[in-house]
Amino acid sequence: MKKPPIIWLNVSLFAITFLSAVILVPWRGIVHGYGASEWIAFIVLAFASGLSITAGYHRLWSHKAYKAHPAVRFMYALGGALALQNSALHWASDHRIHHKHVDDNDKDPYSAKMGFWYSHIGWMLREYQSQRYHDYQNVRDLQNDRIVMWQHKHYLALVLLMNIGLPALLGWLNGDVLSMLLMAGLLRLVVVHHCTFFINSLAHVWGSQPYTDKNTARDNGFLAMLTYGEGYHNFHHIFENDYRNGIKWWHYDPTKWLIKSLSWLGLAKDLRTSPQERIESARLQMQLLRTKNKVVHLPNADEIIEKVQAEYELLKLHLMDYYQAKKTLLEAKRKQLVDQQLLQQVEELKARFLVQQKHWRSLTATYS
Known part of the structure; x- marks a missing residue:
């Protein structure tokens, strides 16, 4: 069977960023070193971009698990561009299809039954879903969200602004643009990419199934620590509209804590929980x-x-x-x-x- 055409833009992006991160970041650390400012910026921007995906792209826009103030949605849109995982509109469309057809190799965009590599990153390297790439019928509700559509329209400009402009500005303020670009820009991007990708790959093969065995999703507390609380994936696949993934108070789920905190501040409401x-x-x-x-x-x-x-x-x-x-x-x-x-x-x-x-x-x- 002939394989679909390679998406060279994606292949180049993932290859260049990964290789640069494993070569240039250590090199700069050896010859120059990194200060506290670079490490702090790395952590802050990693959480800002990661939580924009989990709380914004995922629980808000994909699953409508709560409602958020426009100011919060605007920050999610910027943070989503910082995460460089496509626009919220496209991401949510893919994700809704994934939940509707989970583990269906013909319909699930990143079916775990296609193997670890495919579900982790391979699905983005070839035109496996070219026939529906611009079909957004399943996210018509999001097309009424002005912030979502603004981000979708200006996505490339926002990506460049957030991934190059913001780290460069922080580096200029700190007196070391290159180190900040490598840490808060490059390394942060690669780490957040693969931590997010683990949800589609590792979270479907490693862990327990306390709630359902109707799909491959697993609960894994360790993965929750790498993915801002998204590791309780078996629960999520049966109770997808719950704003929580970790339902116990001791479950590590900073996304849940963020959403709850926003509700206390009057910036989020109608938080949905499963009976x-x-x-x-x-x-x-x-x-x-x-x-x-x-x-x-x-x-x-x-x-x-x-x-x-x-x-x-x-x-x-x-x-x-x-x-x-x-x-x-x-x-x-x-x-x-x-x-x-x-x-x-x-x-x-x-x-x-x-x-x-x-x-x-x-x-x-x-x-x-």
Whole structure:
């Protein structure tokens, strides 16, 4: 089968920036050295560009997980140009197709089933999706966003301004333009590129699947540290409209913290979260599936599976009863109609759920 034509602009861009970063950056460090200013600029611009992708391109524009003030969207547009990952319009279009057709080698732009290299960077090196490159029908909502369209129209100029002009200005202010261009410009760009690309590659092959096995996405706490919180990818692929990726308070997800902080400042609103009972149900379903798979070869497999299934159904019942009661309580609080009987009912249902949950964990641990 004949391979699609090579996109020489992309090949040249990735090759030149990567080779320059691994050769010129160390060379400059050896012969001249880098000061604190270059390192600080590297870190600040890495977070500015990376978070513009994760909080802006991804969770805001691709998934509509929250609404942001125009000033925030403007900063995301500049930061997205700094990240050099195409315009927000194009990025979001690709990403929505990825979620709609995940792991479909014919339709997913960066299907993980095409291999690590392809999903990491190879999909951008050839015209695999040339027939729909300028088809933005799936992002018509974004075409009504003036900031998105302004960035799309002036993308090249913004890329040059943010990746050359900004580091050069910082270098001029610091008295060392070349060092700043290499650190805050070149090295920062390459690092952010490949950390972002890890979400399409490593996050689909390395990690756990606590919520679904219907696709290749994985949860990986280490990758979350490299990708501004995007490493909880298994959760994201089943609850894509949630503004969080890391749902526990201790999950490293600076993108979530940024969005929440913006909401406290009045710069973001309508933050979407998935119902807790749906999250728990997805987790329980995967635990049930794994337990069944582990005991299927045992002599008394049918008996064990029947027992596990019964305990699962009972836990699901307690789960739904408890969360339904919690919803009723919240609604009553809004209407200022809370009574002691309702509070007591919620506590009783919670206690039953926790007891059954403990029993379930003990049972599944027996066959782990």
